[in-house]
Amino acid sequence: MKSISLLLASITLVFFLACTSNTVAPAETTVTIGFVHLNNNVALELDKIRYTNSLGQDYSIKTVKYFISKVTFHNTNGTDYVSSNIHYVDIRDTETLSQELTENIPYGTYSGISFVFGLVAKDNVTGSLELDLDRLMEWPAPLGGGYHYMKLEGEFVDNNATSFFNFHTGALEGEAYEIHIDIPNLNFELNSNALNSTTLYMEITMEISNWFQNPTNWDFSYWGSGIMGNPEAQATVQKNGQDVFSIAFPSYNN
Amino acid sequence: MKKIAIISFLLIILLNACIDVETPDNTPTLYNLVIPEGFPEMTIPASNPLSIEGVALGKKLYYDNILDKNQARACATCHLQEQSFSSQPDVLPHVNLGWNYNWLWKGDVQGSLEDIMAFEVQHFFDTNLDNLNNHVDYPILFKNAFGVDEITYSEIEKALAQFLRTLNSGNSKFDQVLRKEAEFTNEENLGFELFFTERGDCFHCHATAFFSDNQLHNNALDANPEPGYYQITGDSLDYGKFKSPTLRNIAYTAPYMHNGKYATLKEVVDFYSEGLEYSPTVDPLMKQLSNGGIQLTSEEKTALVAFLKTLSDTEFIQNPEFADK
Secondary structure: OHHHHHHHHHHHHHHHHHHHHHOOOOOEEEEEEEEEEEEOOEEOOOOOOOEEOOOOOEEOOOEEEEEEEEEEEEEOOOOEEEOOOEEEEEOOOHHHHEEEOOOOEEOEEEEEEEEEEOOOHHHOOOOOOOHHHHHHHEOOHHHOOOEOOEEEEEEEEEOOEEEEEEEEEOOEOOEOOOEEEEEOOOOEEEOOOOOOOOEEEEEEEEEHHHHHOOOOOOOHHHHOOEOOOOHHHHHHHHHHHHHOEEEEOOOOOO | OHHHHHHHHHHHHHHHHHHHHOOOOOOOOEOOOOOOOOOOOOOOOOOOOOEHHHHHHHHHHHOOHHHOOOOOOOHHHHOEHHHOOEEOOOEOOOOOHHHOOEEOOOOOEEOOHHHHHHHHHHHHOOOOHHHHHOOOOHHHHHHHHHOOOOOOHHHHHHHHHHHHOOOOOOOOHHHHHHOOOOOOOHHHHHHHHHHOOOOOOOOOOOOOOOOOOOOEEOOOOOOOOOOEOHHHHOOHHHOOEEEOOOOOOHHHOOOEOOOOOEOOHHHHHHHHHHOOOOOOOOOOOOOOHHHOOOOOOHHHHHHHHHHHHOOOOHHHHHOHHHOOO
């Protein structure tokens, strides 16, 4: 009788331990990225000519469609966690404004995050993305093929005349022109205490006005309505884009 | 001896009975859909795989007035093969539809081919199912294609979708040039360059491989545009938007635009060159709106028309597989 009781107690203990070990929270977190768009630090208002660039030209924004890829978490132990996701963002499509990474990110201490605005060469291949993006973001073969990195469109006013501009960026004449954004010194912890919820919510913010300044004040009249075939314009956009993006963790405890 | 004979007789009857009750194999035969080279894979719903029987049935229905409640017209009444399955004045062509998801000029329907066929069968034709269920041929054809004893809208829509997924055009001179089987003339090549750069800027709305982005735009056609997509969404930003039609086989599909405004390709190119009209929702892709258009030279206009004609696929419009017979 004693031995049976002992056996039962042992089985119960093993079962309990097994259950307990299954309920231990995983040492990693899902990551959700919110894509935010500002102009002059205020939420972007579409379709109204209410913005003015550094040269005094009034403009509006009507279209913001772009790719973000290679989102990378830099652990202080030297390990980089690179997401495989290619994020397509369309400001008018709310479903694209919040996207979850496919891979979870391990708990640990992280120094910063980097990502690519646009696509790296191996991803910038016509037909490699889903059909809808193929049709929407095609960068045609005579210009080198692949995809637009961004379609930023709107109206500008010059000499009291209103015209459209198509600020379309992509690879041209063998130059990739993608922008590597590195945001160091974020210095954050990922662990169950630091996170408010089971997911890490981070925001990548695009400050639209910065596309049109620093280091080059963008002259809508000079560059004209379209820049896809203009390598000088693409290089200028690449330089202006260095300070367009920022990252924040709105619900982070630290 | 008599007993043996009776038993033998009964056994023979039983054997015959067994043979008689054996279920015939009604499984439809898988249809081998060949996708043109350079086209992406077509997504086909698992609930409606293509079969030889289904495609044949879809074709029969396509050419039969029986779908129409009044039995006065068929799909093929307006969708003529020699015109890339379109016709005047504003009938969109039935070509490469297996990759579409926005349907009709005003974007009335979104979804799969089965979804748009549901609209056509149940609303446009207002099909009377009794006409099919009481027909001498159709019940067995539907039985063979879908295994059903009673024909419903669902099987009609599936059959039509199956046939339409076979109407694929990918053997124009443009395709042959891509496959290095042909070469453009100098004029066609200039048109190609214009089409696929911002000088002509056709590609943004007429993207390869289907020469349509499958989206709706206000292309500055009229100063006072018709409501278009606004009638579907109620969003004032959608006023005047219409679907970008495919330009494949465009030489066969005159007249042009949703309202048949232009009779020839030359007129269309003239419009984009200097005929744009302002209205509040014109797409910013029409970036030369303030100049009235892209201001092509006469040489460039001729070249653009020459390139557009390289999108003609004569094999497609003459393919007996698609014809009524």
